Amino acid sequence: MEEQNFKQQFQEMAQNLPKGIFHRLPLKKLQGVPVMNIIADHFENIATFQARPDDLLVATYPKAGTTWVQEIVDMIDKEGDAEKCQRAPTFVRFPFIDIWPPPPLIPGVVDAEKMPSPRILKTHFPFHLVPKSFWEQNCKVIYVARNAKDNAVSYYHFDVMNQTQPEPGTWEEYLIKFMEGNVGWGSWYDHVKRYWEKKDQHRILYLFYEDMKENPEQEIRKVMEFMEKDLPDHVISKIVQQTSFSAMKENPMANYTTVPKVFLDHSLSSFMRKGEVGDWKNHFTVAQNEVFEEDYKKKMAGTSLRFRTEI
Ligand code: PPS
Numbered sequence: 001m002e003e004q005n006f007k008q009q010f011q012e013m014a015q016n017l018p019k020g021i022f023h024r025l026p027l028k029k030l031q032g033v034p035v036m037n038i039i040a041d042h043f044e045n046i047a048t049f050q051a052r053p054d055d056l057l058v059a060t061y062p063k064a065g066t067t068w069v070q071e072i073v074d075m076i077d078k079e080g081d082a083e084k085c086q087r088a089p090t091f092v093r094f095p096f097i098d099i100w101p102p103p104p105l106i107p108g109v110v111d112a113e114k115m116p117s118p119r120i121l122k123t124h125f126p127f128h129l130v131p132k133s134f135w136e137q138n139c140k141v142i143y144v145a146r147n148a149k150d151n152a153v154s155y156y157h158f159d160v161m162n163q164t165q166p167e168p169g170t171w172e173e174y175l176i177k178f179m180e181g182n183v184g185w186g187s188w189y190d191h192v193k194r195y196w197e198k199k200d201q202h203r204i205l206y207l208f209y210e211d212m213k214e215n216p217e218q219e220i221r222k223v224m225e226f227m228e229k230d231l232p233d234h235v236i237s238k239i240v241q242q243t244s245f246s247a248m249k250e251n252p253m254a255n256y257t258t259v260p261k262v263f264l265d266h267s268l269s270s271f272m273r274k275g276e277v278g279d280w281k282n283h284f285t286v287a288q289n290e291v292f293e294e295d296y297k298k299k300m301a302g303t304s305l306r307f308r309t310e311i
Pocket residue numbers: 060061062063064065066067068150153154155157243244245246248271272273274275276279
């Protein structure tokens with residue numbers, strides 16, 4: 001289906017939704033983690049999702065590079081055939097299993113159930129909320145982590161444009177909420193640490209946004225090996241090009257522009273905003289940085305996990 005058809009189809013669906021049903025949903029605690037109320041209220045249905053052994057789960061804290069890795073995985077799976085990867089927008093190609101929206105929208109797990117194998121699925125759940133069947137089935141998981149400062153900046157801009165997320169407030173207010181873990185899907189610190197601790201007990205490939213930026217080919221090769229694929233050099237070069245920020249920003253099937261304005265308002269900020277390492281320097285004041293660093297040391301004490309905030 002063409003871009004315009006998707007746009008039209010989603011637009012019609014959005015127009016038929018009861019007004020405001022999806023607007024700035026409040027967060028609700030789920031096993032200690034703040035999540036959108038529509039997740040907490042339906043978690044029983046999500047937690048019992050049946051994973052299949054050949055599922056590949058892309059797991060991330062929001063705004064860590066999910067869409068980027070999804071595109072890489074799809075391009076590897078389709079052996080560099082960009083046309084096949086443009087069959088549908090990101091959120092149709094890869095069901096987002098966390099969300100249980102009100103009808104007529106379809107929950108991610110319901111979409112996934114109908115999908116033939118092998119499936120590529122998305123989650124932002126912290127490790128302990130991922131449906132147990134993924135671990136029982138020994139599924140492969142690709143986890144992407146991004147340094148906390150850039151992650152917070154990206155999440156702030158996203159919450160400005162994402163009309164389903166709580167109002168972010170000012171950057172100053174938002175940064176405090178981020179440090180307290182009082183944002184959707186909870187604490188960045190707990191999220192990245194827990195997957196890091198668990199990565200050797202499960203089939204988890206732990207990637208860093210900063211490494212992907214610095215050396216995309218090297219990281220794409222890691223993903224390819226993890227997927228047990230062997231592609232020739234010219235195909236890998238094509239994947240590097242096709243999954244670059246500039247290519248994905250222009251790709252309507254990867255840049256979320258097919259999503260109606262009632263959900264994502266691109267006039268406030270783009271989904272494909274900057275795609276850089278170190279943009280935090282344009283947002284953090286010196287004082288904010290000092291407080292952040294002090295708090296970071298405490299929250300990250302005792303882990304061997306290290307991030308780069310510049311490359
Ligand atoms: S989401 O909503 O959680 O799925 O968002 P997610 O895809 O995890 O994160 C969006 C941020 O990733 C950037 N991005 C990229 N950076 C570099 N290269 C590529 N190809 C790429 N694709 C997406 C996107 O621009 C968001 O980051 P910011 O810093 O806001 O620009």
